[in-house]
Amino acid sequence: MTEQAENYDFRAIQEKWQQVWEADRPFDVSNEDTGRPKKYVLDMFPYPSGDLHMGHAEAFSMGDVLARYWRSRGYDVLHPIGWDSFGLPAENAAIKRGVDPKEWTYNNIAQQKESFKAYAPSFDWSRVLHTSDPEYYRWNQWIFLQLFERGLAYRKDSWVNWDPVDQTVLANEQVLPDGTSERSGAIVVKKKLTQWYFKITDYAERLLQDLDKLEGKWAPKVLQMQRNWIGRSEGAEVDFVVEGRDEPVRVFTTRPDTLHGATFMVVAPDSDLAAELVADVSDEVKQRFADYLVQTQKQTEIERQSADREKTGVFLDRFAINPVNGERIPIWAGDYVLADYGHGAVMSVPAHDQRDLEFALKFDLPVVQVLEVLDEDGNPLGHPAETGVAATGDGELINSGELNGLSKGDAVKKQIALLEEAGTGRGKVTYRLRDWLISRQRYWGTPIPILHGADGSMRPVPAEQLPVTLPDAAGLDLKPKGASPLGAATEWATVTDPETGEEFTRDPDTMDTFVDSSWYFLRFYSPQDETQPFDPAAAKFWGPVDQYVGGVEHAILHLLYARFITKVMFDLGYIDFDEPFTTLLNQGMVLLDGSKMSKSKGNLVEFASELRDHGADALRTSLIFAGPPEDDIDWADVSVQGSSKFLARAWRLARDVESEPGVDFAAGNRELRQATHRLLADVPQLVEQYKFNVVVARLMEQVNVTRKAVDSGCGAADPAVRESVETIALMINLFAPYTAAEMWDILGHESNCALVEWREADSSLLVADEITVAVQVDGKVRDRLVLPADVSEEDALALALDADRIKKSVGEREIVKTFVRLPRIISIATKG
């Protein structure tokens, strides 16, 4: 029998149980079928930038509530943990301190593991993975090769986002709306480079459509962000014959109905098309274009993206033919047209597109109205050339030949049909989503498994030769200089074919770390598998992640990439699901005094010191109780002492229980039993609706009523007290596992309370003996009646109408209508 301290001593309790769990590994699960249902609960794995911080503390406490909940509902729960341990911060920090990034990274991982052990999320510690282990990243390379074989990984030369501080390219997704790098904060510039891409655009439609499956299971905000990012746009492709060019130029438009009003064409200055079009023009025009291109390239994304800046452009001295009316229209270059969207060229309809109108007015180009748009009062809008406002609304087609008289919608359809008939255009869907640029010119990442021949040929490293391991950092200059440090590892980079003697150079770039995290949840099925990235049988066994938990900052990047790779794996037949995360909980952030915590601002709440001062349970309880999981928590509003007090009160109850384990609860005090069973009935719903804060509140309430029962009610020996306290222990386990384990032990149980299934609520204890019904007259509560719970509606109404207060309140007026809604309210409406 354990010596029990007089007072709630969280340190002693924590130390005791941490050792027990370390030895017992209670949450390791196997891939063998136990016959129990299964849940896969996953927290977004941490990046080892140092010790855990308060953000981790919150996120992992939320995830653990769900993991522990499902376990207590009789499920086998896969709840693994790993580390997203490749990436720039490690490398930058390593450069700063002159240590090996590997050493720095693994030291941090060790520290975070240590902290996790104390914080006690119910992880399966047998499945730990680190993405920077060769055993892991070899499978990144394997995935790369799978994509490469299918044309889904390819190299192209194009203008890319360049981070001048980190000296590497960035994916579009990593450039913030203000044109800065999400990593370094530097202003991103454009650079023309040959880079590796994953062809995510092939999956655009599926990535969009399948969001419908997640409706109600992911936050609407996240779904909206994904939809916006994919940016589906319906319209038509139109071929414009260009004088002096064999091939017509293709443009994409969402407004084929306005084709008759296309009076000029604008191409992106940085597109291949622009370069080609100026190849044969006069030197003067060539020079003007060249100057313009330079000017465009010099702009930052911020400048280029500010929507209200004045239009710029140059005439290219080339002409196209409008396919519907044979008009000869000038071709301009203008930087409001983007090279990598659609075909890098637009047909400009200044009367009905604001951007085109601004361009036309600036350069004095014709504005032809082809749609009569009416204002709210039914009057025609003024001519766009005069008002400066394009008529973008619906109306009746004019000046458009066969389309005249049609509405916008009908004209769109008709024009597409006409174009298709003539072979000069077709209906077409375009997406804002671009291919995923995965090359990085940095050291601490997965080497790209491609060999380059002297003749420019490419050869994939054979799968059986994987992994291509990183060369030792020692001796390499990791400082960013625009080219990957790997290229300088000559011995590593040079490969000779043993058969032909032909010499190859390894691709010097490493992969974006989002590749690592795009499939790690699959690796958890069989993390030690040496023959394949994961075991398909185990994947079938556990299925997709039932519950994913993480910050909303990954709403686009990580989730989109993971969905993409999941679909690829599905197509390759390795898994039988095509969405990775069935439900998603986005927890909020932990703030201090209304702002994000940061070292530089000096408003840091240290995870380690909170853990030391208050213990894991009080810290976790505080984070859970502070508010709904999705909301931000301001640490200034949080009272950890309050949580400690609650846990201590619960613990004390366990010591006060005087009945023996196994006592027959049915003999217990009915009132207390009713409270306990209401809790048993309500908590599952609350947890499944993510109302964890309410669960804590309900447990506080239960502790209060039980305390009262012990001190001034049925007394500590009543079986209902044991029933209540055992229930409290089992439920407190969701967020305060040490206290729960200690209580369970004090209550005389040998079992691990985290693995004990909750009792079902007894429905006979859920019905109240009597009900209090409010009686309203004309919307105002005039009386309250205490009635037997099984009273009929008729009787209740009769009693209400007979009550003195009600009679007085109704007076002489006529009763028009009555509503009886037991057990809550009776409403009487009167007239007169």
Place this chain on the structure above:
RNA sequence: GCCCCUAUAGCCCAACUGGCAGAGGCAGUGGACUUAAAAUCCAUCAAGUCUGGGUUCGAAUCCCAGUGGGGGCACCA
């Protein structure tokens, strides 16, 4: 500029999805215990739900308009 979310005691938050505004906590106040303090315990105080309209027997909840706060998108043809 466009879209989404949100507003309830001094503070953090509940309210069975249209039915008596209060479950829980923090802070406050009074008391018990103590030589005193801390801890603990008991008791207690508190808003009519951001504003203005509407629907309804009945609105914190639904609708419209506005205000404050948060977030997303923003030359994507």
